[in-house]
Amino acid sequence: MAQKVQKTQATRNTAxxxxxxxxxxxxxxxxxxTSTLLSPRNLLPFLLLNLPALAIEFWFERIGRPTYTSPSPSTSNNGRDLRKAGEPLDAKGLTEWMWDIVYWSWGNTVLVAVVGDWAWWLYVVVPLYSTSLGRSTYAGVRQGFSGVSAGAGGGGEGSGGGGQSKRQAKMEKKGGQRVQYR
Known part of the structure; x- marks a missing residue:
């Protein structure tokens, strides 16, 4: 059964x-x-801005391409046995982020080919978005820490009476928590 999963992974990676x-x-x-026939385009931004996508593509080739053993007469599958299926190229996390870089580079390259050199400036969108996302995350974490320190001091926002949560205040109003010993 495991061999079938590896063969499926190898076929998917190859495709x-x-x-x-x-x-x-x-x-x-x-x-x-388009840069040679229609209108001249600057090749330096093309090379510099597509270099990360090319590096990622070659990295995917290195880690994802299945490897096979040398041919032998006793095996089927064109005389080769699967040695290693390769890493899954549809994994979440870093692999997914790397695919996003490749797709963004392709989209920008097509847009530059159709519209013109000014479209290279669209590469700025990604760092601006990342900066905005990091800033909002930092602000949220900072606000969370200020709430923790205010709660420890007894003056936090939305706390009902003496730094207690609403649940604690409600339990105290009912007579406190009852602990039952056996």
């Missing part, structure tokens, strides 16, 4: 990598054709 390389090739050819 994903082949599709990724084909899309990259088509997008880069579109950019190069």
């Amino acid at each position: 994903t990598l082949n599709r990724t390389h084909l899309i990259s090739l088509l997008i880069y050819l579109l950019f190069l054709l």
Whole structure:
């Protein structure tokens, strides 16, 4: 059963990598054709801003491409046995973030090929969004810590009487918590 899962993973990774390389090739050819035939484009931003996407694509190739043993007459599957299926390319977390970088680079490259060099400025959107997200997260954490320190001092917002939560105040009003010993 585990071998079937590995073969499925290997097939999925191979298809994903082949599709990724084909899309990259088509997008880069579109950019190069439009930059040479229609209107000249600056190649330096193209190289610099697509370098991370290319590095990620080669990293995916390295970790995701399945490896097979050398052919032997006793095996099927074109004479090769699966040695390693490769890491899953649809994993959450860092892998997902890396795919986002590749997709954003492709989108910007197509937009520059169609619209013009000014579209390279759209790469600024990602750091601006990240900065905004980090700032709001920092503000939320800071507010949370100020609430903790205010609650410890007895003067927190929304606390009912003497730094107690609403639940604690309600329990005290009913006569306190009753502990039952056996």
